[in-house]
Every structure is written in C-alpha cells, then in structure tokens.
Amino acid sequence: MSRISLRERIGKGLLLLDGAMGTQLIARGVEVGKCNDYLNVESSDIVFDVHRAYLEAGSDAVLTNTFGANKYALARHGFGDKVEEINRAGAQIARRAAGEDKYVLGDVGPSGDFLEPLGSLKPGALREAFAEQAKGLADGGVDGFIIETMSALEEIEVAIEAVKLVCDLPVFASMAFEVGGGGYRTMMGVDVESAVSKMVSLGVDAAGFNCGTASLDEYVELASKVALAVKALGQDVAILAEPNAGKPELVDDRAVYNVTPQDFASVLEKIYSVGVNIIGGCCGTGPRHIEAIAKRMRNPQ
C-alpha cells in the first residue's frame, strides 16, 4: 500500500514521528562534536540505520538528519558550501529507509545566530539560506517539512516563508518552550499565544512545540495551552508535540534522561487526548520510547 499525501494524512488520527537523532548516532560510534549532518554524505549507512530503527519501532514518519544543515550552522564545521548536497542526501537516505508507505519530513533547525539588531543576520540572507536548505530537501524527495526548536518569532517566520517559496509541501512549525516565572516562554521570551498565532498566520499545516526543559507533567500543561491557543484562532491547524524524555540531570557534564519509555508513552497519550495528533520525541528519546507509544496507543489493552 502506498501512502496518501501527507496533507491528507495529517487529519487522520495519530501521526507518530520519531525520536532523537544525535544520541542514536553517538550510540553507533559517531564522535561527539562531529558534524552530524555531513554523515548524510560521508556515512549514510549509519543514518539509514537510525531511520530504520525508528520505523521498525512504529514511526509513521522520520525526520531527515538535517537539523543543522543550513549554511550558517554548517559553516561552523567548514561545510557551508555543501548545503544542497547534504540536504539532498539526507532526504534520499530517509526516503530509502521509509520506502513508499511511510513519510519523510525535512528537518530544519535554527541558524544558531540572531537576526539584526540582536545578531548579525539580515532577513533576506537568512531567507535565502533556509530556501537553499529546503530546495535540497525537496529535491531529495521529502513529503513535507518540520521547522523545529525555534525560539525567535522573526527566525521562524523567515524559515516558514523560505520553505513556502521553494514548494507547496506541508509545513510543520515548532518552537521550544521553557517554564519559568512568566509561564511557558521560548528562550527569546515568546509566549505560547504569540508563537501559535504567528505560526498559524503564516499558513502552517501543523504548529506546536518540541524540546525545551519542561518536566513530563509540564509538557501536558503546555500541550493544553497550545491546543487552547489554536482553538481560539478558529483555524483548522493540526498540533504537534515532541517533548524531551523529561528534564535532564547533569551527570559528569552530560545530560542524562531517566524517563522510562512506558512513562513517556503514558504522558504522550495524555498529550494526544488534549488534541495533539502529531507526536514524537526530542532529546533523550530513542526507538524504545517510540515503540512504547506505538504499543500503547495502537493496541490499547
């Protein structure tokens, strides 16, 4: 059976994404600090292997290994001139792993810099950089895009516009929130309502959150807030959530996530029940977390 279009699929119940990529690469022997995105060119078999692990665990869609594959982030590793090659290869590997039945989302992360006046980036140049990345991903055969872990409204706006300039595939947009005195806000101080209304006004197919530093219970509360904010706009936009496996604890300078796959799955089920139908995991999650969600939510006991 071949897949229906991603846009149609978004409205048809649970769409299970994958978990973290970085930790899975390290588990397969990739050195910490290496340019993960360049592995698409250099060691495609490792990346393929991670995608397969998630698909076998039950993912309906995998995210390409291109989180840092924009010109600015790649330049920090000396690969600023290989944007299209790295993204095209990333999409092709994911497509090969997903086959014709499962979906591939082109993963777009932040530039790692700020737009003027806070940083040195100009909107036009940043838009061009994201468009270059999106073109490589589209050429490689993605079904849609996920722009994630964003913290600045100006940057997510430019990224969404850039992808829409390149093609009309579905776009999922996601920001990372932290919980503090002022409720849930991104690192740049953006609250949930402002984030949701910006993403929705830019015509995304799904809006939501990923990463951040909330506890599992806080992620459920955040999901409810996002769902309320979307509902208040009266728009038919899907909601997505990719929480971390709880709050990390620092052990020997390494972030360690102690949440079990079962606990993670039970929280994701609660998040689903408030109206979030696109779910997956961010930092600290692996194939066992995805498998636990698939088992719990697809075969209720």
Ligand SMILES: [Zn+2]
């Ligand atoms: Zn994360």
